[in-house]
Amino acid sequence: MTGEKKSTNKNILIAVDESENARRAVSYVGQVLGGIEGFKVTILHVIPVPEEDYFPTSAEKEKWLSQHRSKVDAMLEGYRQILIRAGFHPGDVSVRSPMRYCPSMAECILAERDETEYDTIVVGRHGLSRSEEFLFGSVSSKIVTHARNCTVWVVE
Amino acid sequence: MTESFSQDDLREMASHWLPHHKVPGRFRIHKDTTDFFRVEYDDVVVLGGKPYLIRHNAKELRFGLDDEVKFWVKRAIDLRNGRLKIMKLVFYEHFLARIGDIEFECFRSPKKEARILDLVSRHKNFMHGYGIQDEKDNLIRILDFVKGMPLSMYVGNMELGHEAYFYGQFQDILDHFFECVQAIRFLHENGEKHGDIRRDHILIDRESGHYRWIDFDFNYRHRENIYGYDLFGLGNILVFLVGMGDVLLPDLKRECHPSISTLSEEDLNLVLNNRVVNLKKIYPYIPESLNRVLLHFSKGANWFYENTAQLLEDLGEFRNAA
Numbered sequence: 001m002t003g004e005k006k007s008t009n010k011n012i013l014i015a016v017d018e019s020e021n022a023r024r025a026v027s028y029v030g031q032v033l034g035g036i037e038g039f040k041v042t043i044l045h046v047i048p049v050p051e052e053d054y055f056p057t058s059a060e061k062e063k064w065l066s067q068h069r070s071k072v073d074a075m076l077e078g079y080r081q082i083l084i085r086a087g088f089h090p091g092d093v094s095v096r097s098p099m100r101y102c103p104s105m106a107e108c109i110l111a112e113r114d115e116t117e118y119d120t121i122v123v124g125r126h127g128l129s130r131s132e133e134f135l136f137g138s139v140s141s142k143i144v145t146h147a148r149n150c151t152v153w154v155v156e
Numbered sequence: 157m158t159e160s161f162s163q164d165d166l167r168e169m170a171s172h173w174l175p176h177h178k179v180p181g182r183f184r185i186h187k188d189t190t191d192f193f194r195v196e197y198d199d200v201v202v203l204g205g206k207p208y209l210i211r212h213n214a215k216e217l218r219f220g221l222d223d224e225v226k227f228w229v230k231r232a233i234d235l236r237n238g239r240l241k242i243m244k245l246v247f248y249e250h251f252l253a254r255i256g257d258i259e260f261e262c263f264r265s266p267k268k269e270a271r272i273l274d275l276v277s278r279h280k281n282f283m284h285g286y287g288i289q290d291e292k293d294n295l296i297r298i299l300d301f302v303k304g305m306p307l308s309m310y311v312g313n314m315e316l317g318h319e320a321y322f323y324g325q326f327q328d329i330l331d332h333f334f335e336c337v338q339a340i341r342f343l344h345e346n347g348e349k350h351g352d353i354r355r356d357h358i359l360i361d362r363e364s365g366h367y368r369w370i371d372f373d374f375n376y377r378h379r380e381n382i383y384g385y386d387l388f389g390l391g392n393i394l395v396f397l398v399g400m401g402d403v404l405l406p407d408l409k410r411e412c413h414p415s416i417s418t419l420s421e422e423d424l425n426l427v428l429n430n431r432v433v434n435l436k437k438i439y440p441y442i443p444e445s446l447n448r449v450l451l452h453f454s455k456g457a458n459w460f461y462e463n464t465a466q467l468l469e470d471l472g473e474f475r476n477a478a
Binding site: 051052053054056103104105106129130131132134135136137138139142 | 248255256257258260263265267268347375377378379380381382384385388426427455457460
C-alpha cells in the first residue's frame, strides 16, 4: 500500500440556515480561523425549490420566493459580517444561495461541494431529539455519512 | 366543453336514480364551487359538461370521536349513469401537525391529489378518479366511490382472541397490507408522498377484495428524510395489525397484565409514548422475524427505515419463513 499524500486546500464551505446552530458554526469558524492568512470561506444556503403543492397559485409562489430570497440575503450578509469581524479579509468571504430541487438537503449541499473546490464542509448540528431525527432525518448526520473526499466539521 | 341543463333535463335524469318523491322540484346549479358551503344537498354541480347531483357531506370517522363533517367533500351522483362519486372541492389549509412532541408543517393540496390520481389510475391499491377544474379554475377531484370498510374497522370489529386472530386471520391481512406498502413504494419511486398514512385511510374494497389507499391530498414539509413520515405511518399500521388493535400501556396496567413488569421505555412507540411496539412481550408466539420489524418503530431502535424497500425486504423475510 502506498501512502499517496492528498493535497488539501484551504477552502471552507459553511452550510447554513437561519438556526442558532448555523450561527454557532459560523462563529466557530471565525474563532478558529479568523486572522489566519490563506483561508477562503463560502457561506452557502441552498434554497430548496418550494413544492408546487404548497402554494394555491403561482403568483403566491413568486411572492413567497421573492420575500424568502430577501431574508436569505440578509441572513447570509449577517453571517459574512461575523467572519469579517473575526478577522477574515472581506475578499476571502463569499456567499452563495442557489435554488435547487432538494428532496434531501444533505445531498444538495454535497452536490454543491462536488461542483466546487472545498476540502472542508462545516455544518451546525441541530438539537434534534432522537425521535425527530428518526422521523425526519438529520442533515448533519447524513452529510457525515455520505461526504467523500473532504473533511466535515459538525459544530455543536 | 360547456353544457347547459334545463330543470326538466335534470329532473328527467334524476328520476332514473332517485325514488319519485325524492326528485327535487327545482335544482340550484353550480359551475363555480369556490364557496363550498353554498353547494348543498340536492344542488347540481356541472363539471366538464357532466351534471353531478349533490347528496351528503362526507364525515371523517375517527377513533370514536364525534364525526367531523367535511363540508368540502360531497357525495354525489353522476346523473348520466347513476354512479356514486365523491366530489372533493377545493379547500386549502396550512397547519402545524403534532405527533408526540414533534411539530411539523402540513398542508392540503388539490394539485397533489389530482396528480396522484393520474399516476395511480390503473393501480389496484388506490382509489381512482380524476381532477377537473370548474369555471373558476378550482381543481375538483371526482372519485369513484369505494364500497367497503376501513381496515381499522375491519380489524377492530373482529371478535376473536389475539392468538386465534394471529394464526387465523393475520397472514391474509398482512399479505394485503404488503401490497399496500408496495403501493406506497410506487408513489415514492415516482416522487410522491401519500402524506396522511393512517389505518382508516385503507379501504377494503368489498367487490374486489383489494386494499386501497384513499385521501392523498395532504402533504407535509419534509426535512432531510422526505418519506420518513409516510414510513412512520406504515409502521403504526403494521403494529396495529400485528396487535389486532393498539396495545396501550394504560390498558395493560389496568388489567395488571403479567408482562407489564417486563416492559421498558424501549418497548414503546418511537413517538407515541403509550403504545407498546414490542408485542412479543405481550404475545410470545409472535415470531422473532416479525417482531424485529416492529422494533424498528420503537424507542429502543438504533436504526430507522429510510425507505419502503427496506421495510418490504424485512417483511418479506418473515412472510417467506411463515
